[in-house]
Each structure stands twice: as structure tokens, then as C-alpha cells.
Amino acid sequence: MAESSPLYSELLERLKRAQLLESISSVMGWDEQVNLPPGGAPLRAAQCALLADLHHAVAADARTGELLAELEKPGAAATPGEAARLVIRWARRDHDRATKLPAEFVREKAEQGSRGYHAWTQAREKSDFASFAPVLEKNIGLARREAAYLGFEYNPYDCLIDQFDPGMTAAATERLFSELKTGLVPLVRAITAAAARAPVVVLRGFPVERQREFLREVTERIGFDYRHGRIDVSVHPFCSGSGEDIRMTTRFDADNPLDSLFSAIHETGHGLYEQGLPAEHHHTALGQAAGMGTHESQSRLWENQVARGRGFWRFFEPRFRELFPEQLRDVPTEELYRAVNEVAPTLIRTQADEVTYNLHIILRFELEKKLFSGALAVRDLPAAWNAASEELLGLRPACDREGVLQDVHWSGGMFGYFPSYCIGNMLAAQLWYRALELRPGLEEDFARGDFSWLLAWLRENVHAQGKRFDVLGLARHVTGEELSPRFLLRHLAERYGTLYGV
């Protein structure tokens, strides 16, 4: 068995080193967003570039290539089992990617990522796209070069999507999004029209310390293990780290307690996935996340299907009222539930509700496609953004800060990432209906404060799988059906149909 061969052990040692370097980068990245004093930015950029360089050197090392070539030989003394074959296949993919990218390019990209981020924060503050445009040009150029180094069949954009969601292509995404859009646009119109007739209560004056207490109780109850993680504050909530040490963030606003709560639950979904990956395999494909679409399915499922549902609030509402008696005195249960599920198109993606959120992603996907096909020039991007925003959301940004400058992703050279948010929403709904088939009483579990069945089911069927399945394969494996937007459309229609009678 390859599992016990010296060559395989040597490969594992090398993978462990690569994963340790990634985990160090992850702590440094978390620290950059949570703690870094402003004057420390240039030093941090240099530190991160060095770590990227070291990681690349380990991944591209010739000895790793030799080991892989030996282990892949069909007539090799050791016949690898299924698990080892998976490990070797992913190690090959990572090694090939690393050897295709020159070290100089990796360094340039890491440094540009940091510079781009700071250029973006300044441009965004002044709502000044012109100052950001050269950075974006440069980032797109680097992404094109990266795709050229890595190679692609049809489209450089495929290659970028595949980085975040292995197995996905622009064409497959296109098909899913097109079907989703067809069903979603009329649904959004009906829901927002109905929602506009029923204004939602505004929640104000929720002391931050109590919000913190509540979200700690909630995230612990649904299963986050604080012996192996923590939650802090950052401008944009995120989750990083590895299963042994998960770093989540949220943000607090006394006049928007649901934002901090749902941000925290969303990140907890990511954290639960990471904590559920088999710890002894964190350095191989057996213990690593399948991709960002799958990752987002886990955050969305807990955030939307679970925590915006009736059962969850039957359990947590009393405690919420206990912590905020004054603030909630004049808010009846049904109004609170409507506030949790408020639907209203907004210009800003990160403030969007679970219905219109998907339109934000479709907008970005369509623009990214055009940027990489050459159909859209950077200088025309703001106008294209505004037109798409008007078409999809019915809202036109008054300035670029509310439009094309709102997201961090492109500043760091992350193209092809956005689709995974929406893929995640689809998979979340699809998993949810499968779970309900297996355990129709899930909402009653939640109403008793018991989230253990759902977590255990996800642990077994999603988390424990590591990279065994890509996002399409996982949908098939767990639900027996191809990934499809119809579950998401069904979920939205059912939830908001009941709520608003549409």
C-alpha cells in the first residue's frame, strides 16, 4: 500500500510543510484585517510576499515532482488505495500549477495584491474610479498571464473560476445562472412589491456588549467549537484559519443588530465546515475544503435556511428579548421575524437580503466574463456596472463607491471568485431539501435548540469528504440530483410566499 511507502511518507511531509506555510499566511492575513496598525502595512505586504514565495518554492520543488512521478507509475510496487490516489491527484494538480508559475510572477502578484488593496481603500473612500483603473488593468493583466501560464481550453476566465471552485467552468456557471435569473427576476419583483407594502420595523440602540453575548451563545449552540476558534471584529466579516484555529470576524452596529448576528452566523457556517474537515488530514486533499462554492453552501445554509427560519427563532427569540427587553418591547414576534427576512433591493452586495443577493452575483459574473473576453474595457466598466445595476436591481449607483468600487475582491486580483457565492446559495438550498426529506422534523429540532442532527449530517456528508467531490459531484453524491437553481427558487418562493402571500 502506498499509504505506508517511504515515498508516500516523504510526499506527505512536503504537503505538511506547504500547508503549515498556508496556515501561517492565514494568521498573518487575519491579523492584517483585525489588528494591523496603519503604518505596518508595507512590512505586512513584504511578509506576505515572502510567505507566498516560500509556499511556491515548496510546492514547485523538483523533488515533489519526482515523488509524484514514482507514485503515479502504474506498475509501481505500491498500489495506492482510494484515499492515497486522491491525495496524489491533488498534490499533482498543486505541483503542476506551481511549476507553471514562475517564482518572479508569484512574487509580483503577491506584492501587487497588497498594493492593490491599499489603492482600492483610498479610491473607494474618495469614490474615485479613475485612480483605481490602472490598478485594475494591472490586476487583469496578471490574471490573464496566470491563466496563460496555467493553460486553458476555451477561456481564461474558466481557469480563474477553477482556482476557487475546481471543476466549475464559465459555461457551466452560465447555464446555472441563466436558469436562476429566469426564475429569480419575476420572483424578486413580486416579493419586493409585496414587501414594500409592509414596511419593516427598525431595530435601534442595541448595546454592542449584549450583541456580542447573544451571538456567542447562538454560534456556540449551533456547534462552533471555541476551543479551536474565536470571533473578532473587522470592517468586512470573514473566516480564515484552519480547523484547529479558526478565526472568524463580524462587525457591530448598535442600530443594526441583525447585521452583526447574521454575519457571525454566516462565518460560523464556514467555521463549522473547517472544523469538520478531518484534522489528521489537513495537509492533504482528504482534509481540505472542496472549493469555495461548497464553502459558501455551508455558510449560507446556516445563515439563511436555518437562522432565518421559524424554528431557530422559536428557540432564540426569548433569549433575544431577555437581553434587549427595552429595544424589543414594541416589536411583536411576527414583526421581528419579518425584520429577519426583510427583502429590499440595495446597491451594496454585502447589505443584500437572501433573495436579491443572487442578482448582485449575476451582475458581477457577467461583467467579469466580458472583462476577460475583451468585450468590456476597464474604462467602460463603471458605466456597464451602473447599467447592469439598473437592469437587475432597479437601482442606479449615485457614485462609484456605491457601484463598481464597493467590493474588495478585484483589488487583490481575485477574479472568478464571485460566482461561488451564488453556487453556494444553490447548493445550500439543495442540501436543505435533502436534509428535510431525511428528517422532516428539522424545524422542530431547532425550536428545541437542537442543531445536532443537521450538523452531524453535514459533517458526515459534506465536511468529512474533504476534496473527494467537486461542487457538482457533491450535489450529486448527497442529493442524488445534479446541481440546480430550482431548489433555491423553491426555497425563496416558499419562504417569501408564506411571508408576503406572493
Added chain:
Amino acid sequence: MAESSPLYSELLERLKRAQLLESISSVMGWDEQVNLPPGGAPLRAAQCALLADLHHAVAADARTGELLAELEKPGAAATPGEAARLVIRWARRDHDRATKLPAEFVREKAEQGSRGYHAWTQAREKSDFASFAPVLEKNIGLARREAAYLGFEYNPYDCLIDQFDPGMTAAATERLFSELKTGLVPLVRAITAAAARAPVVVLRGFPVERQREFLREVTERIGFDYRHGRIDVSVHPFCSGSGEDIRMTTRFDADNPLDSLFSAIHETGHGLYEQGLPAEHHHTALGQAAGMGTHESQSRLWENQVARGRGFWRFFEPRFRELFPEQLRDVPTEELYRAVNEVAPTLIRTQADEVTYNLHIILRFELEKKLFSGALAVRDLPAAWNAASEELLGLRPACDREGVLQDVHWSGGMFGYFPSYCIGNMLAAQLWYRALELRPGLEEDFARGDFSWLLAWLRENVHAQGKRFDVLGLARHVTGEELSPRFLLRHLAERYGTLYGV
């Protein structure tokens, strides 16, 4: 000039890489003490061991040796200037040390350091020296091996001291400490007898948020640059990071506001030193701290000479009272000043006043010397500690937690570090009297809230020097005299003579 030769530039690139790795280790170490969830400890140990390994590989790299050999050639085309000669000399020292230590040893020591720390926290909690003894044996064995690899003339302990304070030896420390002890023991006796007759007011019920506000104002006013640093909370206060991103910590206790304040000021002294090192030279000896004795002189000078003095309190007392009007209502100015300068022997070093603190260090120095000369076995250490404590401090620990298990240093294999605390106290007093000669009105500056002259003088004479002088050379350079305990004895006699009439 070597400064512009390609070989010298290549050397500098290599030194930059080494320094970046150190700065990453520093952030990871800070994070370990400030943020790490308990379950993340094994991962963090592996991360730190990898970073130590990478650093060692860079420092020991054969190409660095070749570059140094070329640059050191007397007939080389490039004749290095004074600055480059210093850089090369220190790079040689670091390279030689690295090549003398096998990579396997570096890894073993890093891993043992982490294991030792966790064994110590458990042993300390249970006050169980027996469970810690094997760890200590192992650490001493590693330190002996390290000294043997590095080589030493008389005594392995010299080699350990020299790690933290280049240029110092056990014999030189011995001479200084012996003179200090002779003067100090009767002085402590007189002060503590007088102090015991004048009990000190107890400060209680100081809300932590206001303490935080006060110490932020104080540390900012004396010159700490928060654009390049921050202060957080940890069990043991410390300062780490590099000048662009300094991480200080303190701890808070509502019933001990002076502890958090003086811990913060102490760490600010370290932080000011790091922030004063020339930033463009952080990767070479021109921009790195001279050693731990010099480092401690900076923290002690701000903590003791400055912040326990009359001028400082003339300026800050009104604000302190403004923030804590209730708590200080019945505390007259003179009583507050006495509380700031309370002297009372204690079993615990970190709680000691500035007078008896030095006895704690002498105790540890004498025991470390015996442990490394072979005159004392680990199993006899608790008894030796208790006897020395009784002799020097007049107090006998009731359990090992209050005695031999109280300090973290030995758990991580840090032997030879303690002396630098006391060396720092001596140098601080010596620098202080020199500053007073140059500017007799320093206390009046402070009373106006103006700390700029002193900081500028330290910046120029101490901080900007980098590693140009070792601790003995620095004393000579700045004060024109050899390092001597008599300035510290004079400072203590003057301050406590006035306060208690001894």
C-alpha cells in the same frame, strides 16, 4: 565602496529575508499569547518550529558564507565603510552561529520550547515541580549542547548570556552584581524597615475601560507612535514586533491600577527603543537592538526614573483624578506618590518594586550559574531557590508556584536572560544621571507634559546606534564612564531617602 557593490547588495537581500522571517515569527508569537484558542497550541508549535527551521536555513546558507568571505577579504576591490563593516561583522556572527547549529538541533529546540511552555503552565498551576523537573533537565541539556556547538572559552553560561547580551560574560556580570549586592542589601533593609512603618494606601475599584484610556494617553504623550503599534492584553505583559509594527501588552486589574499602568509604561520603553531604530536598516545591525540589557535600560528608564518621579505625576495626577474622582477622593497627593513608589519585598519577581527587583535577579543569576557549572542539580533546585529567597528577600515560598516555578523563561529554554533585567536597571540609572547633567530641568519638562527632550536624546544616543555598541560600550559612549551599579544605588538612595528619610 562595499555599500554599492553587487555582493554587498546580495548580502543585504539575504539579511532582509532573515529579518522578515523573524518579524513573522514575532507576530505569530504575539498572537499565541494574545489570541490563540487553547486547541490551537499544537498547530502553533508546528508553525513556529517551521519558521525557526526556515530562518536557520537562510542564516546558514552556504552562499551567505561565500558572500561574507568575499566581503571580508582585506584586498577586496570594495573597501567597506564603517557602517558596512558593522553590518558584515554581525552578519558573520549570525552566519557562524547558524552554521554551527545543526538544523535538526534547531528544530528540536523549537519544538521543545513549545512543549516546555505548556508543561510549565500545568506544573505551575498545580505547583508541581516534580512534573516540570524532567523538562528542565531536558532544556538545560539542550542549552549545554547549544553552548558546545557554538563554543565558549571558560563557561557554557557565558555563551548563553552572550546570546541575549552580546559582549557580556558571566564574570563581568558577577563583578557588577556583587558590587550591587553589597550596596543594595543594607539599603533594602533600611528602606523596607522605614516603608513598613508607613503603610501605603490601597487603590481599589478602578474600571478597566478608564484605566485603558489613561494609559493610552500616558503612553502616547511620552512618545509611543500608535500608527506603528498597538497595545493589547496578555497574562504576562511583553513587547514584540519590529519598529513598523510594535505589539505591546499589559494586563488589567480593577484593584491594582498601578500594575497595568507601569506594565504599559515599561513596555512602552521597549516600544520606543524599537520605534527609534532606523527603519531603513531593520534588516542589519545598523537598525537592530544592541541586546537585552540595553533594551531593558530603555523600559526601566521610562518606568522607574521617569514615571515614578515627581515631574511625571505633577503633570498626570490631575488627569488621573479626573478619570477616577471617586476612587481617589480620599487619597492625598503625597499618599498617591507613595503608592507609586511602594517598597515591599515580595516572593514574585513580576510584582516586585524597583528596589527589591534587583535581588530577584541576583537570586536567579546565582542559581543559573550553579546549574551550568554543575554545582547544583535540578532536583535540588527548589530547596536552593527557597534558601536564596530567604537570604536575599527575607521571604520563604510556601509552595513552588511562589518560588522556582514562577517564571516562564526556563520553560522555553531561556537561560542567561535574567541578568539583562538588572544590567538594564544599572544602565537606566547611569543614562538618567547623564541626561540630568545635560538638562538639569528634566523634571520640570515632565511637569509640563513635555517628554520630548529626553526621547530625542535617547533616540540619538541609544536608539539610532543600532548594534554599534554593546551594553558596556554604550555606557562608555553615552556617559563617558564604565557601566557601574553605583548610579542605580544613588538613584534608589536619593528617591527613597527623600521619601522615607533613610
